[in-house]
Amino acid sequence: MAHKSIKRAAAVLALVLSCAEAGPSQGPPALKASQVPLFSLRAQVAKTGGHAPTTQSFIFSLNTGKQKVSARSDAWSPWLEFSAADAEAALQVYSNRSRGQFPVMLWLGITPVVDPTLVNVQIRFPGPDSTFDLHGDLFGPSLGIMVWRDANTNAPRAATMAGYNQRYWHEFDAAALPASQRPKNFLIVDRFIGGDADRLDWQEGISHLAEIGITAMIVPPTAPLRDMLLENGIRRIALGGGIVDGPLGIGTTTADIEKWSSGFAANYFKANFQPGDFSQFALADEPGWYYPSAMEAVDKNPAALRIFQHYLADQHLTPAMLGAAYWGQVHPIGRSRVTQGAPLAARRLFYWTCRFFPWYAAEYMREGTDELHRAFTPDLKTFSNWNNFAGQYYFEGFPANNPNPQSPDAAMAAPDWFESGRMKATDFLWTEDWFGNNRAWEWSFYASKLRSIAYKNDLQFGAYIVGRSAGEPLDGFLQKVLTLIGGGAKAVFYYNFGPEYNFPGNSYSEVPGAAAQFAHADKMIAEAEDVLWPGREPQAQVAILQPRSSEVWDGLHIPPGSRVLGVTNNELNNQNLDYIAEEFDEYVALEMSDIPVDFVSEDGLTDGTLAKYKVLYITEPDIPSEGQKAIARWVRNGGTLAMVPGAAQADRYDESANILTLLAGSPPHQRTYIWYAPGLKSTGMIGNSHTFGERSEPTFKGKPVVLFNDHTPAVYEGHVEAGNIIYFSYFPGLSYGRLVLDNHLGLQRSAEADSLRSQVLTPVRVAHVSPAVQVSASYVETPMLVSSAGAAITLLNWTGGDLSSVRVTVREPFRIGTATSVTHGPIRFQRQGDVVAFSLPLGAADVVKLTQ
Structure with a gap:
């Protein structure tokens, strides 16, 4: 989409969101300046451009102060003093400020530098035997210096970054894979963040990541780094820059995107990188936006408003259907305009306003993808890292960093996974975990969604596996990787080595055992790569409907002030709606029973996709009427439909619909907000198993096949021509999830939980599903x-x-x-x-x- 004359909108729309609600760290107290050892430093250039210096003069300085010293030829410089004031300044520099712990990271600046420049440094702490000799082989003007105190003796210590990093490489060397045992086709991506221009720092980082099976790396556009990658057998470069002006790009022109992409590429080509080097580009990280800000930006911009109006027309809407006399009267509206009893015209306009922005974001990302293909190579694979883990695109009441949190229209939004895939916004579909190894099984849920979208739209998928979020068991790393690769992913990014001192809070360098587990996974991938790489999962027989329309209406049905935590929330049973939790928990029950599952979108209900499946589970209350009619036809033709309380009781505009509820005989039911699933109280028992979540009134169709202990029907089986409807008068998935998942979403197996898992499988048995x-x-x-x-x-x-x-x-x-x-x-x-x-x-x- 070419936004050719749109002015730039408010910067808030370009926010890359990082709004996890983690509690305060309980680590050691922050480092004080008085604890930082003081020292003197001098330096000497031994070679410049590969030759001994003759008449050149060199200037040396630390990044913490204004003091500079100089030396001519290969003479030692005068001493630079690192004072108490420098220590104070050092602790205010990223990442020292973020970490608040040793080591303290400093940089020695050297000018001029001609690659290669060999520099020697002496650091002298007060006291006897306290001099450290450091060395650097520079391709640029900085040498990183680490200062800390020995944990046992409190004695001051100093090293270059390369020297400090030696503590990491023993584990890598122990886990090193010969080149023949490393993957060749899969993109196994990682990032070594060299904090300076010391060749040894980068060489050792690149070589050690390569030896555990990494096949692509992110590096800055610096010529010596390409040579180092090639020397270590890494021939693919991953890139991350973030599309200009954020995930929506309101106010960004085609010329802006072309300038951004070509400029990004030019930096690498100037550094002698070649088109065949580039494999992957991160267009956005955790993209999202806020209402009403996004609506206001479009409303105030004539060109953007015209695009909005054209989008509505493309949905076969007219101004009259939206309560207007002509298109000039049609503007985006927020939820305050659709209180209970609002006319259908207002409901239509609100619904399609909410659908417009994910579409707009996908169009913008697709244009960015096209420009990057032109600037780098058509083989470059773009992705946008989604952190709306259930695939929700509208989150009622979630403030995060909303600049207008008190607005009656306040909400947060994010890409619609299925819409982005349908529109081929990026080449890879992508998300991340940030959950512990005890929950490695959860990757199956996300991988199934990504795979379903990718296979339908001829795309690929991959993911960030966040090493820092590890915990026990350590082999959960292996399980995470193989859940993705074994489920059809063609790329994984071990996010990311770091080291931690260069990217605090995001690196796995301080996680013992992580590198060895990643190496183990890479070795297993390599051994089976000849069949893993070209492989695709066979067609599943079971599908779950991905909720979409219901999300924008949640605010009408849940208590005021409830927050739907749709982003950064990988605990989908908490701060969410019962129908979203039920979707997740039904999947877990099927996963733990080894039943392959696909996800279908509302679009997929009417395009022939349903014909592939024997069983469809639906949980969402609002399903477009045309989709409900398609489901009804599919059932009559032999499909088996599973429904829970409230499913399919309204259309996309939250207007009452009875197409499927009449088939099932299911009564009306109000959706419920779940703050914290482990706090749910039992609402009944089936045998020895407690059930949770609201129960519905009994249906008037079908035969009861499972009873609560109070003799009320819990599960009905009905027949509609050649097909079947299984109606649960309770939430079997949510009930199973409440029993099988502990407070940290670790699995806790029990006979009670497995009894309910068996209930979730009722439609599978009725339809005679037989996995391969x-x-x-x-x-x-x-x-x-x-x-x-x-x-x-x-x-x-x-x-x-x-x-x-x-x-x-x-x-x-x-x-x-x-x-x-x-x-x-x-x-x-x-x-x-x-x-x-x-x-x-x-x-x-x-x-x-x-x-x-």
Whole structure:
């Protein structure tokens, strides 16, 4: 979309959001200036441009003060004094200010520098035997210097960044993979952040990341770094710049985007990077925007307003349908205009206002993608890192950094995952975790959504695996990586090594064991890469409808002041709506039963997508009428529909609809806001299992097949021509989630939880769903990728312990000749008809290769 004459809007729309509500750190008290050791420093240039200096003069300075000293030729400079005032200044410099702990990071500036420049530095602390000799091989004008105190003796210490980093490399060396055991095709991305221009600092960082299997790295546009990458077998560069003017770009012209992209590319080409070097570009990180600010920006801008009006016309709307006489009267509106009882015209306008902005963002991202392809190479893969983890695009009442939080129209918004995929806004679909290793299983939920969108729109997907958010178990790192790769992802970014002192709060350099786990994962990927890389998951038989229309109406149905925490919230059972939590928890129940699941959008209800599935779960209250009619036809033709209280009781405008509720005989039900799922009280019992969430009145159709202990029907089974409707009069997924997930969303298995998991599977049994891969143990997931090269079954063990033996049965996608575990080697298997079976022990994860 070419915004050719739109002026720049308020900068607030370009916010890249980072609004996690983490509590205050409980770490050690912040470092005081009085604790920072004082010292004297002098320097000497031994070589410049590869030769001994002759008559040149050099100037040396520390970044903390104005003091400068100079020296001629290879003479030592006079001493620079690092004083108490310098210590105070140093603690105000990023990242010292952010960390508030040792080491204190300083920079010695040297000018002029001609690559390579060899510099020697002496640092002298007060007291005997307190002189440190440092060395740098510079391709630029700075040498990083780290100062700290020994944790045991309190003695002062100093090193270059390269010297300080030696503490990290022992683990990398122990886990190092030979080149033959590293992935070749998958994008395995990481970032070493060299804080200076010391060649040794960068060389060691790049080489150590390469040796654990990294295949692409982010580096700045500096010529020596390209050479270092190539020397270490890394031939792909990842880039991150963020699209000009943020995720909406209101007020940005096509010329602005072209200037931004071509300028970004020019910096790399000037540094001798080549078009074939570039693999990936991060267009946005955690993109989002606020209402009413975004609405006001469009409303005040004639060109943007025209785009809005044209968008409405493209939805087959007319001014009269929106309560206006002509298009000039049609403007974006917020939720204050659609209180209970608002006319349909206002509801239409509000709904499509909310839908417009994700569409606009996708158009803008697509234009950015196109310009980057032109500026770098058509092979460059763009992505936008989403942190609205349920895929929600409208969050009622969530203030975050909203400049108008008290406005009656205040809300937060973000990209619509399915809309972005449909419009091919980026080449990769992408999100991140920021949850602990005990929740590695949660990646399956996000991967399934991303894969469903990617496969439908001929795209790829990947993700940030955030090493800093680790915790126990350590092999959760391995499980996270293989959940993604085994589920069809073609890229992962280990976000990111750092080191921490250069990117505080975002680096895994201080997480023991992380590098070894990533190396282990990369080795397993490499061993099965010939079948993993070209593979695609076979068509699933079960789908869940992704909520969309309901999100904009939540504010009419939940208590005033409730906050829908849609961004940064990976605990989807908290600060959310019951229908969103139910979607998530139903998926978990299916995942832990090894049932492959796709997600379909509201758009997918009417384009023939439903014909692929035997079972569809729906939870959202507001489903477009045309979508409901399509579901009804699908049921009559043999589909099995699963419904919970309140599902499909209204259309996209929150107007009552009875297309599906009449089929199911389901009564009206008010959606419920859930502040904290572990705090939910039991609302009934089925056998020994408590149920949670609001129950509905009994339906008037279908046969009760499960009863509450009070003899009230809990599950109904009805038949509609060739199809089936399973109606739950309670929330089976939410109830299962309440029992199986602890306060930190770790899995806590129990007979009570598994009884409800079985209830969630009722539609699967009724529809006779038979996955291609089945395993003898519950809480083991087995995604399979298939291609002409063979098949790869990734076994993911969510039981919390090693299994001495699991039995796997596979309906052959081709005549299987060999089966090989990347952990245990060749596997003997038995064949009966078109089904083969084998057994093997299972730790945290494994990959089994099947070939003809």
